[in-house]
Amino acid sequence: MRIIEKMRDEFSSPIKQQVAARAGHRCSNPACRAQTAGPQIVDNGTINVGVAAHISAAAAGGPRYDPTLSPEQRSDISNAIWLCQNCAKLVDNDPQYYTIEVLRLWKSLAEAVARTEVGKTLAPRPIEVREKEGERYALTRRAELAERVLANFHEARDIIMAARSPHLFTGEGETRPKAAGESQGRTRRLNGYYAVAERLAKRQDFFSKFAAQRYPVVAIFGSESAKGFDELFRIMNEINIAVRLLVEMDGPFDYLPSSERQNLEAKIGWWTALDGDAISIRLDQIIGNVEKVFRPAIQATPLL
Numbered sequence: 001m002r003i004i005e006k007m008r009d010e011f012s013s014p015i016k017q018q019v020a021a022r023a024g025h026r027c028s029n030p031a032c033r034a035q036t037a038g039p040q041i042v043d044n045g046t047i048n049v050g051v052a053a054h055i056s057a058a059a060a061g062g063p064r065y066d067p068t069l070s071p072e073q074r075s076d077i078s079n080a081i082w083l084c085q086n087c088a089k090l091v092d093n094d095p096q097y098y099t100i101e102v103l104r105l106w107k108s109l110a111e112a113v114a115r116t117e118v119g120k121t122l123a124p125r126p127i128e129v130r131e132k133e134g135e136r137y138a139l140t141r142r143a144e145l146a147e148r149v150l151a152n153f154h155e156a157r158d159i160i161m162a163a164r165s166p167h168l169f170t171g172e173g174e175t176r177p178k179a180a181g182e183s184q185g186r187t188r189r190l191n192g193y194y195a196v197a198e199r200l201a202k203r204q205d206f207f208s209k210f211a212a213q214r215y216p217v218v219a220i221f222g223s224e225s226a227k228g229f230d231e232l233f234r235i236m237n238e239i240n241i242a243v244r245l246l247v248e249m250d251g252p253f254d255y256l257p258s259s260e261r262q263n264l265e266a267k268i269g270w271w272t273a274l275d276g277d278a279i280s281i282r283l284d285q286i287i288g289n290v291e292k293v294f295r296p297a298i299q300a301t302p303l304l
């Protein structure tokens with residue numbers, strides 16, 4: 001038990017107090033803003049229902065854990081956000097939705113509001129002002145998400161196009177289980193096919209994070225925005241299936257009619273039809289469509 005505790009990069013007491021004070025002792029979730037400190041009935045004590053929560057988890061396996069951070073960075077005030085106990089639980093239960101970017105945005109907004117409240121009376125701000133703040137937050141959240149998603153679509157296209165190359169680097173394709181008595185030429189050809197799937201599999205981390213964005217994106221941008229995701233992952237699937245068929249159907253009897261081999265090789269970028277590379281054309285169409293869906297949301301970013 002002690003060893004496990006030691007491996008968590010906790011915040012020091014001074015940092016906890018600082019992060020609470022910087023948020024005005026209120027929960028930083030803009031939809032909550034609960035007061036987190038108050039008096040105890042007896043003994044002049046205080047009650048605290050706030051926590052200095054980790055933006056990126058204190059220990060491996062925790063929500064939003066970033067292995068590239070050092071223990072110092074992980075227990076630094078820049079990695080802390082002040083939340084009420086309810087909201088701390090909420091953000092840890094759904095880290096896909098409450099991402100690092102979202103929590104950073106909450107923190108900067110909470111601190112900005114707390115700054116404007118220092119030394120001010122408790123007279124309620126007019127309803128118009130509060131509505132404006134809510135609107136501004138919603139727009140910023142949309143813009144941030146749109147920007148990340150759009151960047152990911154561009155990156156996904158680049159990864160897929162780069163994976164579809166007949167050029168083989170040393171060692172590529174060698175994770176393929178070899179058949180007995182393969183000729184050298186056949187080994188080279190099959191490893192070449194296999195390398196395409198290997199290169200995509202290498203970026204599985206990227207693609208699974210990207211796929212996880214589909215849910216919040218559809219929640220915010222509507223079901224139309226799911227089409228780009230679906231088409232992109234359909235293309236990935238077609239490429240992986242083409243690799244499998246090319247490898248499995250290759251043999252001494254050559255089961256594949258040459259037109260079918262051409263179709264499959266076209267999927268993996270080894271053969272190009274006269275009317276162009278269909279996969280590349282479809283990827284460009286996806287990019288064109290997602291640009292139309294997400295670019296306007298980015299440009300609508302209000303100044304904070």
Ligand SMILES: [Zn+2]
Binds near residue numbers: 029033085
């Ligand atoms: Zn809260």
